[in-house]
Amino acid sequence: MIRDEGNGSGLRSRRSVLAATGGLVGTTAAGCLGSDGTSVNVLAAGSLAHTFEDHVGPAFEDETGVEIHGEYYGANAVMRMVEDRTKHPDVIVSADSTLLRDRLYGEFTDWDVEFATNSVGIGYNEETTFGRGLENGEPWHELMLATEAGDVSIGDPDLDPLGYRAVQAFGLAENEYEIEGLRDELLELVYQEPEEPQMMAGVESGSRAAAVVYHNMAVDHDMPFLEFPDAYNFAEPELADHYATVEFTTDEEGYTAEGRPVLYNATVNDEADDPDAGHDLVQFLADESDLLVEAGLTVGDSLPRPEGDLPEAINV
Template sequence: MIRKLVASVVVVAAGVFGAQDASAQDGTINVLYAGSLVNLMERSVGPAFEKETGVHFQGYAAGSNKIANEIKGKLRRGDVFISASPKVNTSLMGAANGDHVTWYVNFAESPLMIGYNPQSKFAAQFKSKRWDEVLQEPGIRIGRTDPKLDPKGAFTVEMMTRAATLYKEPDLVQKTLGAPENPEQVLPEETLVGRLQSGQLDAGFFYSTETSDLKIPAIQPAPELQAKASYTITILGDAPNAKGAASFVDFLMSAKGRELLKEHGVDVVKPTVVGNVQAIPPSVQAVIDAAQ
């Protein structure tokens, strides 16, 4: 009986690790990415990468902090990680954090906007009144992400706090957002756009890549309130398909990949590397140098 149990455990373990390493064997690249990039990754970058390399793209979208927590908790494994904030990468660096990330590249930015549904009964007000005043209207349904799980959620709270000072409205945050984790507003990042487009929300906080890409009417706050995603990319330390991961980073950082980013409303920036430069694959370093 004991022998059978041990054998069963071995078989199950082999199955689990076999599934984790499958991507390295079947030509699949697993990309874990910030939920604000769903449309870009699934409809543009992923298909274009597959067409050019023959490697299958498999994506997983969620709040950047949520993904990082799942990586650290060994609940999710991937080859490439694209975050919306450099701070998230820091939480995965060093022996104390599992050495999941040893380097990353800042490659693009996207300002935070207030997007609204053009069919909303409040839509006209966004054209005639200041946006913070509209967000205080009784009955308006506002959507945002969890500040603990997603940089965009944290940026939203920070921006509204600064707006309270700029517009001399001490209770602005409470009137518009309520509690930081207000369950009536906080939603998973990957579902926020869909909720707005379907009419479940009147307005929400989105990055410019989302509003531009999906033709969502949006307002950009005053320069003093500017908050933005700073997108980073890295190959995870335990990537099952490190070779495929390098080819994906090569593609995204190439002239063709950067052009796709621009087409989807992402502000491409001069790539900067943080961390152990020696750990970067030669092909990735070459494409970074070419983009300088």
């Protein structure tokens, strides 16, 4: 199924900011997150950059008068920055709920709220040979095997759950289609992009034909999107056991991530400068499901869902 969805052309100025900063968005300088009483500082997964800058941020400020200052990186990098204290956010948001719990529970938090899901697929430029093939219904994996090296990008799997989910999707597709060696052949061809927003910029400019991305990222950029089948799109909680048949271990930290459904979660740092504003933002994410759906995310009946020792300020 090919989905070609978007939310208008009003994101162009935001896109130029993303392209210029290469993963850092917001009005704070890198490494200088600090509360001034009228803002809440967020360190979040890169796939949520447009969601926060164009949807959540303006709506939250309208409701509370508090501005969101955000920085956006691969979620593995986000966890490392918190652990190393190179960043000092009020709110931490992950694209992999288990990753946040594995890395931050005990020292930086003991609770979180899952607030949205997503699906994995291919965002593509329809003016390329690869894109035209998808438009004609040709199998994505056959088209990808015929591309030149670097024509298709994935996130860096050592930095970003989107990256290791791409690797895992290739492995599940290999099993699904019974094509021995498909995963490794695809990994030889794709470019691993360390700056998640640059994946979209490359496809938009035509310098790359496609990228393995989340659905909301394609929506953000008015980009055609081929959603992977349920067997490897990581969007179906009932397929959790199936997704878990593949895993990826990062080189730098040796963290092993099993395949699992995409689940975004948020928590407030125990070391937050403004925990009250942080709690307000997490509550806002839990309450504003329509806003998140508008941004291209999915909010199923089971969400929002709390985990751990929830503070009294959060009502989920």
